[in-house]
Amino acid sequence: MTSEHQADQQHLEAAMAYAVSGDRVAAGAELARIYNKGTNHMYRVWVALAETAVHPIREAGRPGAVYGLSVLNADSGRRTSIDEAPPGVRLATQFLTAQANQDTDTTRALFRAALAGQVEVMADAMPMLLDAAVASARAQLAARDTRGKSA
Template sequence: MPCPDPRVIVEALALGVVGDRQRGLALLQPIVAEGPAEAYTVLVGLAETASKRSRMAYPPGTLFGCEVDSPDGSGSASVDVLPPPRRFAAQFITAIANRDQDMARALFRAVAEPSDRYGTADLPEAIGAVYAMAVETCRAVVAEAAREQGR
């Protein structure tokens, strides 16, 4: 499997953290455009980032689920209430956090194949959603580090 330069992904995330998500995604575009294997690799790197804090908070072997608040705020809901890109992101990140590569690949194929075949925006939107979640994780890590330095 190809391995894109991790510095590009880190730079893209850093741009997202400072509020320039479009430029961050634009940095990832040439890698993703190389093909499905490269796109999958980028998604895995972003999902690893997005799930890092959760994975570090629990012992190895912990199984994670997708907890979704209901749209009306009355409790939990099915992941199916999420818009497709966010649903993909939640499910893909959970699969990666659970080390379930078979599920992660199946989710990727379900989005990538129609996108390739019919030229839909499904894959770019899915990548954008996973990227957004990874950026939010990075923001939380940066904020936590800033609080610790302020002590």
Template sequence: MNHEIPTVPQNDPAETIMAALAHGLTGHPEKAPALFEPFILGGYATALGLCAALAETTVRLDRQNLPEDSAYGLLVLDAKTGRHGSTNDLPPGIRFAAQFTAAWANNDRDTAHDLFDALVHTGSEEAADALAVGIRALYDMAVTILREQTSRTEGSAQ
């Protein structure tokens, strides 16, 4: 049975996000922005909800496997030097995605909301661009994690 992946937003926001992720998994991430547009145009709550859903997709399984009293973090490496870096050295949108994901993974919703607020409440064009880059980074992380999980599942089934 062949099912078409929706290319327009669905009535259920979760179905819309799942369709965007499915496009990423099938090699068509360029179809995601049109699906995410209503979340962005919907305002603060829907844009924050999109970020939260993408971050949750990225960290859900890893968070479940963390030992008790552990924290989730992201490792930053300089691709040229191979040395450890800081999220503070990343461009604003990428920095937002990394810090938001880590806060979300650690169930620190207040920090995640503060990061989102700090990015969007300036109302500047730079902030809008950083949010777009951040959402794309959150999306790319979620697709990458889903792809890894899918390949592990397929590999263990053989």
């Protein structure tokens, strides 16, 4: 691992620690240190956050499982199409699904399409990826604490 990758990893770990503790401003500042290095760094942040979010799901699944996306309308409670979601929500959920399936071609295509499109879509998707990673990390910490208390 290069020193640049190590620095990115340290900033990402710090961002996650801040975010898990509820300090989104400090988390954002750490992520910006990586983002400001360019699009390859941005893509690696997205992958790392998505992997943090989906790893426990994939680990609990059976080998070779394929993951999909089920979207419910918050008002009606009925299933709906992801196409009805706002663009940032759609991008983040599709990226998470592709990462769950370890589909690098799709994660790259989604990221490139977002780069070529509106900056606002990426700005809306990024906090969702962070939130998904934080929710997963908190659940993993809670499960670990529960296992530790019962041992």
